[in-house]
Amino acid sequence: MELFFFQLLNGLGLGVIYFLLSVGLTITFGLLNFVNFAHGAFYMVGAYVTFVIVSLTGNFWLALLIAPLVIGALAIALEQSVVKFSYVLEHKYQILVTLGVALMLQELVIMIWGPIGKNVSPPSSLAGIIEIGDFIYPKYRAFVITFSALIAIVVWWGLEKTKFGALVRAGSENAQMVGLLGVNITRLFSITFGLGGLLAGLAGVLAAPLRGADPFMGVEALGIAFIVVVIGGMGSFLGALVGGLVVGVMQSVMSSVWPEGASLMVYAAMAAVILSRPRGLFGRA
Amino acid sequence: MSILTTNRLTKRYGEFKAVTDVNLDVQPNTLHAVIGPNGAGKTTLFHCLTGVQRLTSGRILFDNKEISKLGPEKRSSLGMSRSFQVTSLFLEMTVRENLQIAALGVSSIDGFRFWSSSASTVKKTAAAVDYALETTGFENRAETIAGDLSHGQQRMLEVGMALAQQPKLILLDEPTSGMGVDDIPMISNLVRRLTKDITVLLIEHNMGIVLEISDKITVMQLGQILVEGTPDQIKNDQRVREAYLGGETEDA
């Protein structure tokens, strides 16, 4: 029972990271109708930037502050230089362009840091465990859950309560309409793309102390993000949250029952959802 | 003996009723026009008749066969072809290739022939393709890429595609839409000539044409049939004047 609870918590921790990873992908899809195969690379580079900052300064908090901004800037730079030219293309070509971008980022990372992964240690203030009665849990993981939950609330607030969020939601319903309202739609697109990248980068920062940084985590993350987005429903914020938690918990619990089957299960779930309910749990029709 | 009848044909998009309880009766070798203001449900009716959209309820009898459950591919092999309101061609192919593909669509196997050259497969379509080329006046432009045609020519090819299938019943959805005034008579003459051999169901906004060439006119409004009758009856019907002609003047 205790073990199950432990795994459940781990799953939640994983799930909130998955949420951060996926929310940008789902929103850019909703708003831009754009499929970004380079999204996983933001997560990976986020982990590497964390590695650099932590090994230079020894300060994880600095990384938590700076790395997401760096990735957000990277995302906007990519949007401006490559991605925006592919909005007019068919999905097929968008996929190929962003696949090229992902490949370049991955190889660039290997050129700089080598193919072997790097370890990132959690901040010393979060090393060790917390005890609640008999129950013990690593401090850092507890931090990840709390912090990501806060970020999720901020993102939700941003989407629901700000003018920017209203535009994003309206834009994902009907981009032309928003354009007619006199809003600079291309600006809106690139800011959204940047914020999506920033959140994926943040997920990378939080994941780094848990699993290190390695060049292939981007591909893995992209797969996970697709599963989350598909299960939750493309374009849906709530879907990304619920989908992230479902996938995180499913993986974590399965990994103690049938480790090899964990990934098999989630991909089977993804295929089943697309075939039976392509809108996912919360997607628009 | 009717060639096409529908019984309480109904199509809903979600809650919205696009077509409600339409009973249509089309006689062979006639030109039957469907008119009505924008959004009346004319195109939706065609989509249901040709199987592009599934009906919500009702029945369709074509050539004495119940076809309401058949997919679009089955219906064209039974002898029902259509043109689209929004031009829909194979833009990277030549006029001739477009017509050949159309002509072979009625056979359920010819398109699958993967071991003999397409040149030998399309031989059997020569008559149908020539007929379509001739009727639509494309003899000299058969090798032009469809995407390079002018808008008016593309509209013409749109009709040609349906003709190349040598159907018993042809459904034309606003063949003149977007055409220049000079080209319109060409289409109306063509449509009139067609009834010698086949049956034509025509959606058309140009009242002049419709009143001039139709045998029977069905007026639709808000998804339902408002009136039905000969051009003379329709011309003098008060309800049509109010609903349709009134709407028309507002539009203009």
Place this chain on the structure above:
Amino acid sequence: MSLELKHCPILIAIALAAFLVLPSISLATEVLIFAIIALGCSILLGYAGLLSFGQAIFFGLGAYVASLSQIHLGVNFLVGLLIATAAGAIVAALVGALAIRRQGIYFVMLTLAFTQLAFFISYTLDEWTGGDNGLLDVPRNSVNIFGYEIAIDSSEKFYAFVAISFVLIFLALLRITHSQFGRTLLAIKQNEERATALGYSVKWYKVLAFVFSGSITAYAGGMYALFLNFAPLSNVELIMSEHILIMAIIGGTGNVYGAVLGSLFLVVVGDMLSAFWERWLFMLGGILILTVFYMRGGLISGLYGVFEFLSQKLGSASTQKES
């Protein structure tokens, strides 16, 4: 018949040239095998318009089935390859029939999910597939016909076998792409709605395209395993699907010879570059982007462009001389 007469010499010339020009025979073998694999991808992408991340499934399946048939069934290599091809056809029909139930991005996602499933299934079934280590020591059992023994025990013989397969498969696919079926696929790619309205059962055309694609990819996968004497797990990885796609696209998917160029480019340039620049894939990513933006038709269309340019130049030069 004229089709075969025209292309057979070209294909034989390509196979001979690969043998004579390329620095090693194993490189030449690899080029021809991957040309077949790229061709399998072109059928889907260039003709049916289907961007699939599923090619690794058929490639890996072919490799495993051919290898297992050599190890456990002891059948000769030809029979082994035929079993692999049949398995590829069947699985491609299943994968295709499921995947085409969705369109656009959902189709892509389904093929991606299926590849990941195939990978994790292969990983889990390690008693059969060797899991992470792959299937080692795959033999090439010789063929026995009326007492004659045909073995492909040297790299030259193996190359000859691959070259014959290459020529035959390309000829077959040329026939298919020049058939009415090939043209119908192009029509469906250009305007699916119209094709349906005209009476084509679009679904079955796509499934059949999958079957052709999957079966030749599995055949090539089988040859690749026999070539390496090894069937690694990486055959079924998503990255393999990506590489196959990139190969086909860079070469050009609208023409069977594009597949040769794509394979040549990836295998040979990759081999040369990786000797002194291990991260040459970086460049590949860039080339992929440039191809999408500036040369949709791939290298083959560039090559045709150059030919046309030259022939125009030569043509005008010769007419000038005459006048």
